[in-house]
Amino acid sequence: MSKREVLQGNIIAAKAAIAAGCNFFAGYPITPSSEVAQYMSKELPKLGYDFIQMEDEIASLGACIGASLAGKKALTATSGPGFSLMQEHLGMAVMAEIPLVIINVMRGGPSTGLPTKPSQADMLQARWGTHGDHPIIAVYPAFSDEIYSETIRAFNLSEKFWTPVIILMDEIMGKAHEDIIIPEVKDISVIDGVEHKLDDDLNIYDRQIGEIPPRVDFFKGYPIHIDGLEHDRHGWPTIEPDLVDKMQRLRMEKVYTRLDEIIKFKEYYMDDAEIMIFSFGVSARSSLAAVKALRQQGIKVGLFQALTIWPFPERELKDRFKRIKKVLTVELNMGQMKIEVERVASDDVQTKALLRANGIPFTPAEVMLSVKEFVK
Amino acid sequence: MEKFERQTNEEALARRAKKKPSPKKNEITTVLSYCKGCGLCVDICPTGTLQLEDNIESKFGVSIRVDAPEYCIGCKMCEQRCPDFAIFVNYEEKDKQ
Amino acid sequence: MRDYEKYIRYRTFPTPWCPGCGDGIVLKSIAMVFAEMNILPDDIVVVSGIGCSGRMPTYFNTNTLHTTHGRALTFATGIKLARPEKMVVVISGDGDATAIGGNHLIHAARRNIGIKMILINNGVYGMTGGQVSPLTPQNFITETTPYGNIEPKFMASELLIAAKASFVARETVVRPIQMKQVIKKSFEHKGFSVVEVISNCHINLGRRNKMKDPMSMCDWIASRTVTQTEFDKLTPEERNHKYPVGILFEDKERLEYSELYYNHLVPAAKAAAGKKGAEEK
Numbered sequence: 127m128s129k130r131e132v133l134q135g136n137i138i139a140a141k142a143a144i145a146a147g148c149n150f151f152a153g154y155p156i157t158p159s160s161e162v163a164q165y166m167s168k169e170l171p172k173l174g175y176d177f178i179q180m181e182d183e184i185a186s187l188g189a190c191i192g193a194s195l196a197g198k199k200a201l202t203a204t205s206g207p208g209f210s211l212m213q214e215h216l217g218m219a220v221m222a223e224i225p226l227v228i229i230n231v232m233r234g235g236p237s238t239g240l241p242t243k244p245s246q247a248d249m250l251q252a253r254w255g256t257h258g259d260h261p262i263i264a265v266y267p268a269f270s271d272e273i274y275s276e277t278i279r280a281f282n283l284s285e286k287f288w289t290p291v292i293i294l295m296d297e298i299m300g301k302a303h304e305d306i307i308i309p310e311v312k313d314i315s316v317i318d319g320v321e322h323k324l325d326d327d328l329n330i331y332d333r334q335i336g337e338i339p340p341r342v343d344f345f346k347g348y349p350i351h352i353d354g355l356e357h358d359r360h361g362w363p364t365i366e367p368d369l370v371d372k373m374q375r376l377r378m379e380k381v382y383t384r385l386d387e388i389i390k391f392k393e394y395y396m397d398d399a400e401i402m403i404f405s406f407g408v409s410a411r412s413s414l415a416a417v418k419a420l421r422q423q424g425i426k427v428g429l430f431q432a433l434t435i436w437p438f439p440e441r442e443l444k445d446r447f448k449r450i451k452k453v454l455t456v457e458l459n460m461g462q463m464k465i466e467v468e469r470v471a472s473d474d475v476q477t478k479a480l481l482r483a484n485g486i487p488f489t490p491a492e493v494m495l496s497v498k499e500f501v502k
Numbered sequence: 503m504e505k506f507e508r509q510t511n512e513e514a515l516a517r518r519a520k521k522k523p524s525p526k527k528n529e530i531t532t533v534l535s536y537c538k539g540c541g542l543c544v545d546i547c548p549t550g551t552l553q554l555e556d557n558i559e560s561k562f563g564v565s566i567r568v569d570a571p572e573y574c575i576g577c578k579m580c581e582q583r584c585p586d587f588a589i590f591v592n593y594e595e596k597d598k599q
Numbered sequence: 600m601r602d603y604e605k606y607i608r609y610r611t612f613p614t615p616w617c618p619g620c621g622d623g624i625v626l627k628s629i630a631m632v633f634a635e636m637n638i639l640p641d642d643i644v645v646v647s648g649i650g651c652s653g654r655m656p657t658y659f660n661t662n663t664l665h666t667t668h669g670r671a672l673t674f675a676t677g678i679k680l681a682r683p684e685k686m687v688v689v690i691s692g693d694g695d696a697t698a699i700g701g702n703h704l705i706h707a708a709r710r711n712i713g714i715k716m717i718l719i720n721n722g723v724y725g726m727t728g729g730q731v732s733p734l735t736p737q738n739f740i741t742e743t744t745p746y747g748n749i750e751p752k753f754m755a756s757e758l759l760i761a762a763k764a765s766f767v768a769r770e771t772v773v774r775p776i777q778m779k780q781v782i783k784k785s786f787e788h789k790g791f792s793v794v795e796v797i798s799n800c801h802i803n804l805g806r807r808n809k810m811k812d813p814m815s816m817c818d819w820i821a822s823r824t825v826t827q828t829e830f831d832k833l834t835p836e837e838r839n840h841k842y843p844v845g846i847l848f849e850d851k852e853r854l855e856y857s858e859l860y861y862n863h864l865v866p867a868a869k870a871a872a873g874k875k876g877a878e879e880k
Contacts, residue, residue: 172872181703185673193681195664198681352664355665585623
């Protein structure tokens with residue numbers, strides 16, 4: 127029977143990962159994400175699963191990719207400096223179409239920054255941190271129950287699309303102890319990667335645009351080759367322009383033609399809103415409280431809380447911009463997602479941003495003040 | 503411009519001069535499409551059986567030639583040393599390598 | 600068909616290496632060892648880093664993985680922990696393993712994780728055109744040491760012994776039969792085992808140092824090859840120019856990492872959980 131518990135955000139994510147089928151964790155301690163590793167180090171061995179603390183974050187993702195290719199569901203957790211180190215291997219997992227989940231509990235940056243303070247300053251890095259053209263799926267919960275459900279969704283998306291998924295969190299939700307009702311096992315839906323059958327051709331990458339690759343893992347009886355180099359349908363290295371072009375498109379369109387299966391958001395008080403707040407994570411929590419209070423005062427403001435950050439909910443925002451002509455982006459950084467909002471907003475939409483990167487999250491009162499200034 | 507003429511490997515010829523043809527007949531199989539003409543087999547063959555020759559057909563312009571097949575003693579050093587899987591000795595034998 | 604050809608992916612031939620490159624000899628020797636040990640191709644995974652040696656997995660007809668620069672051991676660690684019963688082979692060059700990958704080398708050795716590593720030491724970054732590596736002999740001319748290399752090389756095998764690797768050996772491509780025998784011993788070893796193979800890069804290293812064809816570079820390697828006994832008798836200065844070959848260190852007693860994890864840590868965790876569950880009731 128599910129009961130109400132008080133749990134730290136990092137632990138909620140770890141529990142959800144195990145419920146989603148995670149059976150391999152390789153990580154490196156870094157504030158404010160170390161609790162995920164510590165919890166996994168205790169729980170995974172009890173279940174006969176794998177935990178290993180590697181010598182750095184680069185090694186952590188390397189081990190996760192290896193384990194994923196060997197048939198496990200792999201997870202790692204880190205923060206800014208570690209996330210920067212992981213970029214090369216993140217790109218490799220995207221390139222070779224390997225499922226895995228990375229939690230980035232964002233802290234003040236850049237560089238060593240503010241290890242014990244929150245930020246939302248890795249948003250664009252999550253999209254473009256690794257080199258080359260590549261698709262990215264990134265999700266960002268805000269409330270304790272969302273940490274649980276989004277972690278499960280991240281694993282499912284990763285398995286379904288054969289691509290790494292980033293779970294963004296921030297130091298506030300990672301470290302805060304909040305109450306949550308853990309769902310029953312029967313109410314959780316877990317997706318496993320499709321087990322393909324190969325013929326003599328050993329095609330693991332060629333398919334129609336928008337489809338998932340017919341990939342198999344190691345040790346399934348097929349001598350497959352997985353490579354970070356650009357490759358043909360067998361995974362063998364190639365530089366043939368037509369093949370390279372095809373593979374680039376297949377990887378991108380795998381994600382960008384299936385937005386309906388990936389985009390997720392929540393809306394509050396949006397039906398008759400004249401001002402829209404676009405926010406996510408810890409800033410969305412402040413914004414929601416602000417919206418509720420402003421509504422009491424008769425101000426027609428609504429909140430669009432993005433749960434899927436990448437791909438960006440472009441179509442959804444464009445829809446709302448037909449009716450709503452004022453949008454306020456609230457984020458704990460010097461202006462990252464506001465660039466996306468401005469890009470998507472038509473010329474007749476006024477865009478404003480409430481920004482700060484000093485380690486102190488916005489209070490609802492600060493958001494309310496910003497909205498009120500926008501009303502004039 | 504001078505045309506490059508591949509030189510015969512004199513050391514291999516010198517080694518062969520000191521040997522007699524092998525009593526047992528040994529079959530050498532070459533895979534010319536893999537041979538890069540590196541010369542390691544020519545160098546290692548104790549009886550100087552092998553030489554390189556220019557070959558327009560070959561991808562690399564040069565390939566192995568079994569110059570004196572009767573001198574092959576079946577030691578398989580060429581096969582052990584060839585980096586390109588381009589030469590085999592007594593390929594049809596059922597013996598394990 | 601030879602039994603070792605079963606382990607070769609001919610569909611991807613010819614190999615990309617220069618004529619006479621020792622990498623091909625290593626490829627063949629490893630395939631021969633697989634055949635001698637009669638392992639199922641699907642029970643093997645060959646993992647590599649970046650460089651000329653990094654291209655080797657493409658030519659094995661087993662599970663194969665070409666990873667990032669210097670990090671092959673980390674991927675292999677994940678695979679070995681996930682599937683400890685499989686044979687995990689890592690192929691890495693000297694730059695890949697000791698420069699960018701030096702840290703991972705130390706920790707794989709320290710953990711004694713049952714990975715079989717072949718460290719192909721040709722003393723140069725060959726794939727990128729011939730730049731200096733941590734194992735380039737002193738005074739050599741390379742693309743990034745045009746005035747001669749002022750850095751000393753360190754002895755990779757000896758470093759691994761200090762890092763507590765439980766099987767360390769060195770051989771050369773000039774002695775392919777002995778190399779194959781040592782590789783076989785290394786593959787049969789349970790813990791972390793490394794064979795450092797001295798190889799010839801005559802095109803990108805030898806050519807700039809008066810050894811432009813494979814034979815002269817192989818002669819040079821042969822002239823620097825000594826047994827461990829002979830090596831011990833040399834002065835420190837003489838030792839800089841010689842490579843001791845053979846099995847340099849072997850410890851059969853040390854427990855392999857995944858063995859330690861699954862046969863000791865997991866049962867202890869489960870027992871503690873069971874006890875706690877019983878206490879809570």
